[in-house]
Amino acid sequence: MGSYTNGVHEQEMSILGACCWNYRFSNIQIVRGRTEAKGSDSTATIGTKAKVYAAEASDKNDLQEKILLATVDDYIELVRAHINAGSMHHFTCRQLLLLGAMFNYSDATNRKSASAFLQELVHKPPENEIDNEGNVFVIGDGLSFGRDNDWAQAVARLARKVHAALGEFEEVVLAIIEELAQPCRERIADYVQWMHCLSLIGLLLRNVKSMRLLQGKAIEIDELLQSLLLARVTNLFHNHISPLTCMFEPFYNS
Numbered sequence: 001m002g003s004y005t006n007g008v009h010e011q012e013m014s015i016l017g018a019c020c021w022n023y024r025f026s027n028i029q030i031v032r033g034r035t036e037a038k039g040s041d042s043t044a045t046i047g048t049k050a051k052v053y054a055a056e057a058s059d060k061n062d063l064q065e066k067i068l069l070a071t072v073d074d075y076i077e078l079v080r081a082h083i084n085a086g087s088m089h090h091f092t093c094r095q096l097l098l099l100g101a102m103f104n105y106s107d108a109t110n111r112k113s114a115s116a117f118l119q120e121l122v123h124k125p126p127e128n129e130i131d132n133e134g135n136v137f138v139i140g141d142g143l144s145f146g147r148d149n150d151w152a153q154a155v156a157r158l159a160r161k162v163h164a165a166l167g168e169f170e171e172v173v174l175a176i177i178e179e180l181a182q183p184c185r186e187r188i189a190d191y192v193q194w195m196h197c198l199s200l201i202g203l204l205l206r207n208v209k210s211m212r213l214l215q216g217k218a219i220e221i222d223e224l225l226q227s228l229l230l231a232r233v234t235n236l237f238h239n240h241i242s243p244l245t246c247m248f249e250p251f252y253n254s
Contacts (some may be wrong), residue, residue, distance in 0.1 A: 084228040178218035
């Protein structure tokens with residue numbers, strides 16, 4: 001892993017390092033959860049054993065705190081540095097996003113910082129290139145937010161951890177969609193803007209817990225379907241109709 005000097009990241013993390021870091025944190029959390037559960041189960045009957053399990057859980061918690069970056073702000077700067085380093089660090093960035101779900105966001109300051117960073121992530125337009133003839137090509141699968149489904153799920157997982165209250169994740173994402181949809185409504189959006197808006201709708205629909213949580217929010221379900229999704233499917237995705245059906249599954253299953 002790279003080092004920090006006065007909060008500034010000096011060296012990008014390797015892919016192997018990111019994977020090992022993620023694996024180590026995950027195992028620490030699993031073991032800590034098991035020891036906490038054992039301690040809770042034993043409290044009523046075997047006081048000494050409960051104390052042992054509680055001590056184990058405390059040790060695992062201390063270890064995780066030592067390994068994790070000191071603050072959420074440090075974590076955000078680490079992820080941002082890798083994002084700014086370019087597409088070669090895309091995989092490492094995704095591993096770091098997954099690690100973000102292991103932080104505690106119950107503190108209002110941490111939650112505010114993480115929420116602002118998520119806004120930054122979600123507002124970032126799709127990576128694209130322009131060929132010699134002026135044609136714009138979006139990098140990635142052309143459907144998933146952030147170029148591929150793994151990235152979209154990493155963002156969604158972090159967003160759900162930060163905005164954990166019932167309906168909060170849906171409210172936050174719909175507010176951003178409502179903002180991004182404005183040029184689409186006015187029919188002045190370009191290809192990349194449409195792709196950005198539609199991919200974020202896809203992220204929402206794949207991760208929403210219930211269609212009821214979308215009611216009464218910044219943008220209504222009917223407008224998502226009629227004005228944004230169906231309005232552009234034929235024009236933008238005439239060769240990708242089948243993959244798009246995954247976006248509509250929640251409407252049929254709710």
